[in-house]
Amino acid sequence: MSWETVAGLEVHVRLATRTKIFCGCRNAFGDPPNTLVCPVCLGLPGALPVVNEGAVDFALRVALALGCEVPEISVFARKNYFYPDLPKGYQITQYDRPLAVGGNLPIEVGGARRSIALSRIHLEEDAGKSLHDETGGSGDTRIDLNRCGTPLIEIVSEPDLGRPEEAGAALESLRRIVVHLGVSDGDMSRGSMRCDANVSVRRSGDTSLGAKTEVKNLNSKKSVVRAIAAETSRQIKRIERGEDVIPATLLWDEARGAVRPVRAKEGAPDYRYFPEPDLRPLVVDPARRERVRRALPELPLARRDRLVVRYGIPETDAGVLTASRVLADWYEELAGRVGDGKLASNWTRGEVLRTLMERGCGLAELPVTPSALAELLRRVKEGRVSGTAAKRVFTRMVETGRPASEIVAAERLERISDDAELAALVDGVISAHPVEADRARTGEERVLGFLVGRVLKASRGRADPRRTHEILRERLGRGSDRGGDA
Ligand SMILES: [Zn+2]
Numbered sequence: 001m002s003w004e005t006v007a008g009l010e011v012h013v014r015l016a017t018r019t020k021i022f023c024g025c026r027n028a029f030g031d032p033p034n035t036l037v038c039p040v041c042l043g044l045p046g047a048l049p050v051v052n053e054g055a056v057d058f059a060l061r062v063a064l065a066l067g068c069e070v071p072e073i074s075v076f077a078r079k080n081y082f083y084p085d086l087p088k089g090y091q092i093t094q095y096d097r098p099l100a101v102g103g104n105l106p107i108e109v110g111g112a113r114r115s116i117a118l119s120r121i122h123l124e125e126d127a128g129k130s131l132h133d134e135t136g137g138s139g140d141t142r143i144d145l146n147r148c149g150t151p152l153i154e155i156v157s158e159p160d161l162g163r164p165e166e167a168g169a170a171l172e173s174l175r176r177i178v179v180h181l182g183v184s185d186g187d188m189s190r191g192s193m194r195c196d197a198n199v200s201v202r203r204s205g206d207t208s209l210g211a212k213t214e215v216k217n218l219n220s221k222k223s224v225v226r227a228i229a230a231e232t233s234r235q236i237k238r239i240e241r242g243e244d245v246i247p248a249t250l251l252w253d254e255a256r257g258a259v260r261p262v263r264a265k266e267g268a269p270d271y272r273y274f275p276e277p278d279l280r281p282l283v284v285d286p287a288r289r290e291r292v293r294r295a296l297p298e299l300p301l302a303r304r305d306r307l308v309v310r311y312g313i314p315e316t317d318a319g320v321l322t323a324s325r326v327l328a329d330w331y332e333e334l335a336g337r338v339g340d341g342k343l344a345s346n347w348t349r350g351e352v353l354r355t356l357m358e359r360g361c362g363l364a365e366l367p368v369t370p371s372a373l374a375e376l377l378r379r380v381k382e383g384r385v386s387g388t389a390a391k392r393v394f395t396r397m398v399e400t401g402r403p404a405s406e407i408v409a410a411e412r413l414e415r416i417s418d419d420a421e422l423a424a425l426v427d428g429v430i431s432a433h434p435v436e437a438d439r440a441r442t443g444e445e446r447v448l449g450f451l452v453g454r455v456l457k458a459s460r461g462r463a464d465p466r467r468t469h470e471i472l473r474e475r476l477g478r479g480s481d482r483g484g485d486a
Pocket residue numbers: 020023024025036037038039040041042149
């Protein structure tokens with residue numbers, strides 16, 4: 001009997017607004033505990049929340065980019081529960097009238113694309129943070145309320161994911177989209193995106209849904225995939241033993257690679273939702289909706305498709321280049337200035353990304369601009385600087401911030417165009433390797449290749465490999481390649 005997974009995701013994305021969602025406190029990560037708080041986000045009596053319209057616009061960007069329907073009116077609601085890091089005793093969220101409904105998230109698994117149906121997107125505030133055993137390791141718990149009131153959107157999918165890998169792809173796709181839209185840094189390691197998964201199983205071909213559990217604390221793409229796979233097999237084992245799947249909230253333990261129960265699943269009635277009395281309904285009129293829609297940038301998958309067509313590069317390369325909007329912008333500017341999309345792609349994916357990794361910095365901190373690199377790559381394209389020499393020039397450009405032309409001139413890295421100069425290098429290599437030269441004369445191609453390599457090295461990458469080959473053959477008395485005598 002074969003089984004299938006039915007999973008849905010609930011993803012919280014922290015919006016990168018300057019201030020919190022209902023007060024003027026700075027919205028930041030990593031400040032000293034309890035320094036970014038005020039009466040509103042602490043929930044002190046009498047304090048009144050005011051909606052941050054910037055957070056609403058950010059949420060609208062995501063909703064419209066994912067094709068959701070945005071009703072003109074949505075309503076904030078109180079979700080009541082007690083938790084030590086929630087001093088108000090309730091969270092302001094949206095319940096039966098969310099900001100946006102429907103929509104689709106495009107995903108790609110193993111080259112095949114499909115869309116995951118979304119159920120809703122709503123705005124809410126985050127709670128604070130409990131810090132366990134972080135100060136002295138004596139089993140203490142401390143509370144940091146800086147995160148209270150930071151703006152979140154919750155994106156809820158339909159139970160539309162059939163395999164753990166699809167959930168991983170959905171999370172990655174969503175991360176790229178929110179980063180592309182400029183509404184979040186999408187940094188899962190800092191909690192900017194947090195994911196819960198609803199998981200149930202059913203026999204293949206069955207159309208009804210089985211009892212589901214909710215797995216929390218999935219904070220990376222890898223965790224989502226592993227957790228859904230683990231929960232799927234746990235449920236299948238139970239059913240095959242004749243036991244029921246009990247609806248529950250489970251916590252994913254990444255280290256153990258297993259789920260553990262935290263509590264029985266609460267239903268909506270437990271939270272006693274009611275409309276937030278301190279906030280008016282949120283109005284998004286058609287003009288505002290259109291203003292946000294018109295300003296939407298191209299989304300990652302669409303941009304990838306366009307790069308493939310426009311610059312003639314492979315889809316996988318375009319995928320790397322559209323990993324972030326900044327990188328894609330950088331690449332497109334370079335490609336435009338060089339007039340060669342493939343060359344620009346090779347360099348962006350190769351030298352540029354490698355340099356960023358080595359220096360641990362972003363493109364903004366790279367001392368080489370697209371226009372500066374384009375100047376170098378035009379020389380490569382015209383055959384005036386070899387690929388090897390160009391890499392040396394680029395390294396010097398990164399180190400010194402000087403333009404390619406200066407470095408090429410100062411370090412004499414222009415390709416050798418004078419045959420006499422090349423012949424002198426060839427002769428030097430022949431006399432330094434008499435044994436190999438003799439073997440090359442008797443027709444050992446591999447040794448000939450070795451000698452070419454020596455000449456290129458002696459020229460510091462300035463020699464043209466093909467011309468070197470020709471001159472070397474002449475000097476060894478083996479004639480030209482082109483006579484078909486090899
Ligand atoms: Zn505040």
